[in-house]
Amino acid sequence: MSLALERPVDPFVAARRDPGAVVQRFGEEDLVMLLRWRDVRAAARDHAQFDSAQRGRVPTPPEHDIRPFRQLPIETNPPEHALWKAIVLPFFRRPVNPDIIPEFQDVLRSHMQRLLDGGDVEVVRDFALPVQSAALAVLLDTDRDIARVWQGWGLHALRSNGKTDPAKAARFLTFIDEMLDRGQSDPDMGLFAALHEAQFEGRPLTRDEMRGLCHLALAGGRDTLIHAISGTLAHLAAHPDDLRRLRGAPSLIPLAVEELFRVLSPLAMIGRVCPHGHEVGPLHIAPDARAGLCWAAANRDPQVFDNPLEIRIDRAPNPHVAFGACTHTCLGAPMARLILRSLLAEIVRHVAAIAVISATPRASPFGTPYLYDSLTLRLTRIEDP
Secondary structure: OOOOOOOOOOOOHHHHHOOOEEEEEEOOEEEEEEOOHHHHHHHHHOOOOOEOOOOOOOOOOOOOOOOOOOOOOOOOOOOHHHHHHHHHHHHHOHHHOOOOHHHHHHHHHHHHHHHHOOOEEEOHHHHHHHHHHHHHHHHOOOOOOHHHHHHOOOOOOOEEOOEEOHHHHHHHHHHHHHHHHHHHHOHHHOHHHHHHHOEEOOEEOOHHHHHHHHHHHHHOOHHHHHHHHHHHHHHHHHOHHHHHHHHHOHHHHHHHHHHHHHHHOOOOEEEEEEOOOEEEOOEEEOOOEEEEEEHHHHOOOOOOOOOOOOOOOOOOOOOOOOOOOHHHOOOOHHHHHHHHHHHHHHHHHHEEEEEEEEEEEOOOOOOOOOOEEEEEEEEEEOOOO
């Protein structure tokens, strides 16, 4: 069968050209989204005009009504941001530690076996979700069995049908408190233990500060990495020439991963609050209203990316903003890159072809390709007849 959205689409061509932004409805909120690569990056640097330190107002939909604390470090501005980031950075640097990289690769390989057994596999919930959950346990250096609990949360820890789910949010916070309680007496609980020893400006962390750091660590890269994994497999199914090319030239894998992140833009947009208001051509953002930094639209800006709707697995240079930009570049980027590079390495080593058995696409207001509620594939091993 053919895949829906085999190629990226760009719903913002005209608006990016003039005025460079668009008003889009999200729930009950009209949001002005910045669309140009240079404007999005400039806004990411301008913390006075585009404020991050607003509880619950960075994500879309907003979460100020489901948690009484800020997600840390994302809901802060410099210089405070660097202080919070330093607390969790040792864990998020684990994917670049040569001694620990094999642990992440083993996670991927152990779950790859089911794909390689030759049967039909639903790859969103039955492959990408367990890979993300298990890799997160390695990242946070905590009890590996907890990954099964995280897997049971589904594709998003806080949302159902694209809307914030208060029941899920309450369950999520209860889990965080349980893990922090265990971490207080068990030094093998990784991040959950380390936060009890951490300090901010010379003092111990409050419980809400610990919660804020855990909340982002657990929820921040969940659905985005799941989409990146399943979207990568979908692309290779839709474009077997790219699979053959990578098999013949595995050295292209790092470039292919960056291009797939550019095209998939798993985190399509992030919110910022404009304390003093802002103007984009004729579009007005009222004081204390939110703007959207649309990474997905910036990643299709023809002023930066030649023929941006073409997926080129050897594109270079590739200054995409799929992981955000400037101070708030995603802490989880090293793990996401490692998982996708490891996935492609296993695919080109073992897989001759990928067939789509069924797909349930999910609509995206950003033109995001390969976004599925379910995607069932059949992989043919190279040694198979």
